[in-house]
Amino acid sequence: MIDRLVEKIQKTHAPIVVGLDPMLGYIPEQITKKAFAEYGETLEGAAEAIWQFNKEIVDHTYDLIPAVKPQIAMYEQFGIPGLMAFKKTVDYCHEKNLVVIGDIKRGDIGSTSAAYATGHIGNIQVGNKTYTPFGEDFVTVNPYLGTDGVKPFVDVCKEEKKGLFILVKTSNPSSGEFQDRLIDGRPLYEWVGEKVAQWGADCMGRDYSAIGAVVGATYPEMGKVLRKIMPKSFILVPGYGAQGGKGADLVHFFNEDGLGAIVNSSRGIIAAYKQEDYAKFGAEHFAEASRAAVEAMIEDIGSALERNR
């Protein structure tokens, strides 16, 4: 799967991922109105609105991008109907040939992590039949429990040719509270980064490992150090745009081959029509605004990488 992600990035010239993290407040009225007319002001109605919103954004951007990253919390907050919209979104993105990164940030003791891995990137047997419960291509994983909490995910990756992005240095303001604390003179995130490199060592694709890392765009200096600690790990970089990261900050997350990182933007793309720059599209043409925002993001990162050559 990591090779497929790399190929798609090379083909699109777009090391970016669109975060499908819909909030009801982002969804234009014409969509919610129609969904509520059909299903009422219910969880089912909200889920239908989310799904129709996602579908239109995917339809307007899939040819420009290699991957999407639905954040499962935004669906889980609408209970079962919300999770059905998550699954529908994953399946639809696969129809459109996109790589799907499930942003689930799971992680637990061994047997429990194994259940999460089965549910999200694996298959489960029921009697004599086999099912794919959620079917993402990559998932994000929390490392706090250490190797035996991560290994079941790694094992399923090997079997099913899937991939992981493990939280190393997160994009939020208080990420340093524990992650930056010094242990034998080096911050915790560096120790986690070293483990990511180890965990990924026997999951190599052509040039990169199937076991990647999450490092926030908001911490470019740390990205530079982590890039060297995990040379073979792809870095998923959240925090671009709405959280404050810019293209020029991101060049050191990449390797000299121009690869090695994939930058996420969520709100900045899916709610682009609410920004001044894209207001001309109006709520009616929100998905065209998203397409324009994707093009601008590709240009911003592409030219920053070009300047850095």
Added chain:
Amino acid sequence: MIDRLVEKIQKTHAPIVVGLDPMLGYIPEQITKKAFAEYGETLEGAAEAIWQFNKEIVDHTYDLIPAVKPQIAMYEQFGIPGLMAFKKTVDYCHEKNLVVIGDIKRGDIGSTSAAYATGHIGNIQVGNKTYTPFGEDFVTVNPYLGTDGVKPFVDVCKEEKKGLFILVKTSNPSSGEFQDRLIDGRPLYEWVGEKVAQWGADCMGRDYSAIGAVVGATYPEMGKVLRKIMPKSFILVPGYGAQGGKGADLVHFFNEDGLGAIVNSSRGIIAAYKQEDYAKFGAEHFAEASRAAVEAMIEDIGSALERNR
């Protein structure tokens, strides 16, 4: 909710929680056969088997215990039908007046943690209507992202009178890999424990805070230290029984009032009929075996606390 948990513990004299973590392999054939006959060998069939299994265990134990702890991963691995069985289990346990601890170990950046908190311990508005997506009473939370990843959960706890258990020192063998690393001479788990005490300071019930901690039964010496660092935090203690913890190891997780901790057992209770001690019940009477195992666990912990007075 923390006051309700304390009252229920005092009434039952049972500082224990039954972990409803069903694996298909634990479920007796008479249940899976019936479920598969009705729904086929499908995810729906597996979910029905899980639900019937849970129901029978709850029916045979609810009068002895204050709380249950369904581990959501064990349901999530069966996709949407599995999560429907999770929700059905939560609702049924509420009918039986049990406190429900959702073992979800979520945690993300602020806006995303807010969505998880809404989904699991809060309510969500759709148009003019309000819904309760999953409706647990407590949830477990991962602290790796720091204060701004935890605070949205704390905020919902305050509004909705719910509670949290934050991972401090987990029960698994490799938990020490990061959690035990020394920072300014003290292990990371102590720093996290201090934060738990701070986060909980303005969420006080009568004697305990709504913000508790998870500390594994498998690390009793660390439990002793953490008990002092977080005197007002209830400690959820996994790892009893199947993972190796014994009643005598657990006394230092409790305060002198005999309260302050609640010990979880999952496999040891729900799959008791598979153990030599309870084999006489047979698969047919598996839920009676669970009841006997609950009684033995209450006795084991109760007498250890008695000896320690």
